[in-house]
Amino acid sequence: MADEYTPPKVWTWNPGNGGQFANINRPTSGAQHEAELPVGQHPFQLYSLGTPNGQKVTILFEELLEAGHSGAEYDAWLINIREGAQFGSGFVALNPNSKIPALLDRSGPEPIRVFESGAIMLHLAEKFGAFIPTDARGRAECLSWLMWQMGSAPFIGGGFGHFYAYAPFKIEYAIDRYAMETKRLFDVADKRLAESRFLAGGSYTIADIAAYAWLGVLWHGLAYNDAATFLSLHEYAHVGRWIGEIDARPAVQRGRRVNLAKMPERHSMADFEVAAEG
Secondary structure, X not given: OOOOOOOOOOOOOOHHHOHHHOOOOOOOOOOOEOOOOOOOOOOEEEEEOOOHHHHHHHHHHHHXXXXXXXXXXXXXXXXXXXXXXXXXXXXXXXXXXXXXXXXXXXXXXXXXXXXOHHHHHHHHHHHHOOOOOOOHHHHHHHHHHHHHHHHHHHHHHHHXXXXXXXXXXXXXXXXXXXXHHHHHXXXXXXXXXXXXXXXXXXXXXHHHHHHHHHHHHHHOOOXXXXXXXXXXXXXXXXXXXXXXXXXXXXXXXXXHHOOOOOOOOOOOHHHHOOOOOO
8 A cells, every 4th residue: 555645735746746648747728839730621620639539529520421411521630649739839729728629610601619529529410410319308318418428538537547557556546436436337328228229319329429439448448458357347238239339330430540540550549548538
């Protein structure tokens, strides 16, 4: 057991205590260097990386194109978060929080910036009238599960993933705390999917895409040193059924590959995910 830590009266930043991400983590926001973002010819400019949060948006773009929405053509630009590209001045202008993904919507008369994966998904779903129910009850259910995923991800990434895979030393209490919470979240999804084909009901929506990006990468053993075994994720059979159905969608298969071109074919998503939800 590590020596007990007594917090000081006033916290001060120690650059050496950040584990694998000490070279980029800061207690301040804003640009750390000047860097313009590239711009392509399509209506949407996406600046991202193929992490779970990044995959949410590329899967949705590919689903929109698969469904015949030609106006959803996009340019995908890789933002290497391990090299600190998210702190370039151009990216910070799009997302003051310096997290991927960030989107510039140039489809209208004036460019619109959108940041945070959930906000981007909602923006696109409403713009194209797709993958979100139009009736009040269905819309409320879809948005509830979308917000559930957004609120849950920090417990999986910044909580379990950080302390299990990234922290400079293992802390039993922290790993137990967030392993318990990650399993509870899988259990929430499993119980829902025992009674419903998809999270929001009988139709596939942005809520499924958002949750799949996180639950699927853990289920397949691609995240956090094959945490699927540690967490016994095979216990959640209904989640497994749902993941398998989404896995088979051609647009999902394409969306998962976007911004992975420079990564190994067999990679660990954990290697490209900043602890606090990149």
